Amino acid sequence: xxxxxxxxxxxREDAIRILDVAETMGDVxxxxxxxxxxxxGRTVVNLFFEDSTRTRISFEAAAKxxxxxxxxxxAKGSSVSKGESxxxxxxxxxxxxxxxxxxxxxxxxxxxxxARTDWIDAAVVNAGDGTHAHPTQALLDALTLRRxxxxxxxxxxxxxxxxxxxxxxxxxxxxxxVARSDVWLMHRLGARVTLVAPPTLxxxxxxxxxCDVELDLDRALAAGPDAVMMLRVQAERMQSSFFPSVAEYxxxxxxxxPRLAVLPPxxxxxxxxPMNRGLEISAAAADSPRSRxxxxxxxxxxxxxxxxxxxxxGANTPEGA
Amino acid sequence: xxxxxxASTPEEERGREVLTAAEIDRALTRIAHExxxxxxxAQDLVLLGIPTRGVHLAARLADKLAQITSRPVxxxxxxxxxTMYRDDLRHQAARTPAPTVVPAAGIDARTVVLVDDVxxxxxxxxAALDALNDLGRPSVVRLAVLVDRGHRELxxxxxxxxxxxxxxxxxxxxxxxxxxxxxxRVVIR
Numbered sequence: 483x484x485x486x487x488x489x490x491x492x493x494r495e496d497a498i499r500i501l502d503v504a505e506t507m508g509d510v511x512x513x514x515x516x517x518x519x520x521x522x523g524r525t526v527v528n529l530f531f532e533d534s535t536r537t538r539i540s541f542e543a544a545a546k547x548x549x550x551x552x553x554x555x556x557a558k559g560s561s562v563s564k565g566e567s568x569x570x571x572x573x574x575x576x577x578x579x580x581x582x583x584x585x586x587x588x589x590x591x592x593x594x595x596x597a598r599t600d601w602i603d604a605a606v607v608n609a610g611d612g613t614h615a616h617p618t619q620a621l622l623d624a625l626t627l628r629r630x631x632x633x634x635x636x637x638x639x640x641x642x643x644x645x646x647x648x649x650x651x652x653x654x655x656x657x658x659x660v661a662r663s664d665v666w667l668m669h670r671l672g673a674r675v676t677l678v679a680p681p682t683l684x685x686x687x688x689x690x691x692x693c694d695v696e697l698d699l700d701r702a703l704a705a706g707p708d709a710v711m712m713l714r715v716q717a718e719r720m721q722s723s724f725f726p727s728v729a730e731y732x733x734x735x736x737x738x739x740p741r742l743a744v745l746p747p748x749x750x751x752x753x754x755x756p757m758n759r760g761l762e763i764s765a766a767a768a769d770s771p772r773s774r775x776x777x778x779x780x781x782x783x784x785x786x787x788x789x790x791x792x793x794x795x796g797a798n799t800p801e802g803a
Numbered sequence: 804x805x806x807x808x809x810a811s812t813p814e815e816e817r818g819r820e821v822l823t824a825a826e827i828d829r830a831l832t833r834i835a836h837e838x839x840x841x842x843x844x845a846q847d848l849v850l851l852g853i854p855t856r857g858v859h860l861a862a863r864l865a866d867k868l869a870q871i872t873s874r875p876v877x878x879x880x881x882x883x884x885x886t887m888y889r890d891d892l893r894h895q896a897a898r899t900p901a902p903t904v905v906p907a908a909g910i911d912a913r914t915v916v917l918v919d920d921v922x923x924x925x926x927x928x929x930a931a932l933d934a935l936n937d938l939g940r941p942s943v944v945r946l947a948v949l950v951d952r953g954h955r956e957l958x959x960x961x962x963x964x965x966x967x968x969x970x971x972x973x974x975x976x977x978x979x980x981x982x983x984x985x986x987x988r989v990v991i992r
Binding site for chain 1: 884886887888892893895896897898899900901902903933937938939
């Protein structure tokens, strides 16, 4: 694996491999010495053109647990725009000897641009670009769900997909790169995904995605899904109003206590964070024993360790070029 | 010993069997007795197999130790993955690490016996020693291998050897175990 840019082009084998490696990486968190020497002497640059605390910290923790050196580059506040200046930044990092670049950018396709051009030789890991893709979030969602399903069946999660699982993804799909990456990854791993959202928050062309679409949350929950994933309502990306009021959104598409009670006992609740409590998810749902929000955070570090390890080790790094 | 049985016959590609199932079993029995003798009846012992075949060999040694000492030893058995500690990570295709399982009591102040199938360059064991370092501080570390084929590249030696097998560098030694390969034997190809 040279880069990780999206989940559309990630094969089932590669996805399962990343999850399997992540499964072993997770053990490190429980040890006294939370460090592996695999990436000693390699430099990972976190290149963040957009606000993000948890993703950046998660990548930073992952790189440090693998003994890589981490440089955090935050473009916040500077007048960095697309195109030419991304090129300049990339070439600066190249000159500094970055081995991997983790990029978060408000423009869809920024990670591709970095990977496909000759600006930089480093491995590129997409940490979220515009409304396009957020592959490591999708992988950590898949890891969380896979572990849950395996525990339910009393088997080891290693080597398995998500075959037969039913996942409901609820909310602001149109602005969500997480939803896009989840749909493709989970479909490829054998899960059946249903998107639930008001029509105004569904993107054009959603019919062609490998998933079902439902407008009514209660109907989707009545089908007894294995996991319900609530998406954050992204107020910062909403230039116009997509629903009449917060109260109405919350009433029709929010996960509240009565809706939680409808779910089968083994169903889990996920949220990519940060949560808008009282909007898309009630405090009762967020703090219920079904909630896997903190497991998702822990799994995020494991998945990012696996991805950094796979893009940075092996004969596919520089001399392969 | 059954070595040289098929040597220089047309069946070169099937390999030359250098250890039979019975010989493997006898070698493991002998190693188990040596371990008991060295650790005063398997006291404070931890057996760590190095994936993948070392894990199966460690499990077999544990069975034999249980027979010899008439005590259960399952809780002393674990596995130690060394992938992330290898010195060739940049030069080989990325390997998928296997789980590391340490007995609940830990390895501190215990006698750890590392178990692997073939001892060759010694680099795997070097990585294993580093990995152990991150897990705790054993009082003694020993090494048990089924086959020592020579050609060491580091100052490392085994304490318990099933069979010393002089080989040429170009040859490759394959340990096959019923758990994975359906048959117990060691073959040189």
